[in-house]
Amino acid sequence: MGAQKDTRTRIQEVALQLFTEKGYEATSLREIAEILGVTKAALYYHFRTKEDIVASLTEDRIAALDELIAWAARQPRGPETRREILRRYAADMTGPRHHAVMRFMERNQTALRGHSKVEVIRERSTELLRVLGEPGDTLTTSLKRAMAVFTLHMAWFVAPDTEATDEERVAAALAVAEELIEG
Amino acid sequence: MGAQKDTRTRIQEVALQLFTEKGYEATSLREIAEILGVTKAALYYHFRTKEDIVASLTEDRIAALDELIAWAARQPRGPETRREILRRYAADMTGPRHHAVMRFMERNQTALRGHSKVEVIRERSTELLRVLGEPGDTLTTSLKRAMAVFTLHMAWFVAPDTEATDEERVAAALAVAEELIEG
DNA sequence: GTCTATATGGGGATAGAC
DNA sequence: GTCTATCCCCATATAGAC
Known part of the structure; x- marks a missing residue:
């Protein structure tokens, strides 16, 4: 809410970058502090623990997923709804910080085990796959649905x-995802 | 080569499991030693460092990838060769330890940054995508090719x-992958 | 081949001054 | 809101006895 970028936001940005590039456990608070030109103790003023930094990063992701799932639950199930879910998911991913957070979590899956907010995202992702599927789906169909969503995450890491x-990548990913969701 | 399972092999097995489940950095050598009923120092007799354990796990993966890439390089490029690459890759993944090692690496991507053998695998994976592609490929096509390979990794984690x-999962993954590689 | 004991270092986190 | 100083713990790794 401040006029210029406040320290809290800068901590989130640096942490997200280092957690993604070097790994969550491999990144020390000292390192983050050094880059920001402050001390470790200063970080503890803004976040009570290292986990809290992660939690703060996930919050708007959870909100976005919740909204999408709630919307999907109100629609009739069917091909058109499935395509629209993918489109909304993709549109949401286009936001600047959003896919960065998902990438961070993907790359640090094990290290983040047990973090409560991360578990919530995992749960919501499973729920998203559930609303994309139908009771009688074969294993092949389920796999295609899951890969459709996953494709939307991968758009940025293929053919680097x-x-x-960004727009071209989203468009390509969406094309592949929609093809996968047809089956 | 010993008659019964030697300590070295047991260390590899326990390490692979814990690294995958709890994360590479979160797993201490003390923990591995405790499970095996030996001390940390005993581990250091078999492996010079923690990284060495990882390196030992990757070795046959690298060999398998090298062989597949070499084979692919000798074939004429085209749809049939691409399908056969996927089939061979899938068959290789079916081995017991193999996809476990790939899963371990996928889940600990960032923590393993800089480990020399892991970088080799990354490099070989890129090379595999290269032999699956052709010069004029669009972004959409490249994405589909990458997702085809990735689907073969994901077969075990979807609809748990x-x-x-295992055979049904491989078959389903291969069906999806072959569809993706057609484009 | 495995042990005990220890060196060495860094991690997250806190107290209290400014 | 940031600092200095410090606590406590656990990590990897090594030395040397058995």
């Missing part, structure tokens, strides 16, 4: 040397 | 409550 805008 | 044998 390719020149492509 | 579903009763399915």
Whole structure:
């Protein structure tokens, strides 16, 4: 809410970057503090624990997932609804911090075991797959549905040397995802 | 080579399990030693460092990838070769320890940054995607190719409550992967 | 091949001054 | 809101006896 970027936000940004690049456990609070030009103790003013930093990063992700799931639950199940779920999910991922947070969690799956907020995201992701599926689905169909969602996460990490805008990547991912969700 | 399971092998097994379940950094050598009923120092007789345990786990994975890539390089590029690459990759993944090692690496991506053998696997995986592609591929096509390979990794983690044998999972994954590779 | 004992270092976290 | 100083714990790793 402050006029310029406050320290709390800068901590989140640096932490997210280091957690993603070097790993959650491998990143020490000292390191984060050094980059920001403050001391460890200063971090503890803004966040009570290292886990709290992670929790703060996940909050708007959880809210977005909850909203999408709630919307989906109100729709009739069917191909068109499935496609629209993917579109909304993709649109949501396009936000700047959003897919960065998902990437961070993907790359640190084990290290984040037991973090309560991370478990919530995992649970919501499972729920999202559930609303994308139907009772009689075969294993192959379930796999396709899961891969459709996953494709939307992967758009940024494939062909990294390719020149492509975010929009082009989302469009490509959505095309592949929609093809997978047809089955 | 010993008659019964030697300590070295048992260390590898326990380490792989804990690294996968709890995370690489979160798993201490003390913990591994305790489970095996030996001391930390005993581990250091078999492996010079913690990294060495990881390196030992990756070795046959690297060999398998090298062999597949070499085979692929000798074939004419085309749809049939691409399908056969997927089939061979899938068959290889079916081995007991194999996909466990890949899962371990997937779940600990960031923690394993800089481990030399792990970087080799990363490099070989990129190379595998390269032989699966062709010069003029669009972003969408590249994405589909990458997702095809990735699907073969994911077969075990989708619909975990579903009763399915390894063979059924591989078959389903291969079906999805082959569909993706057509494009 | 495994042990005890220890070196060495860094981690997260806290107290209390400014 | 940030600092200095410090606590406590556990990590990897090593030395040397058995």
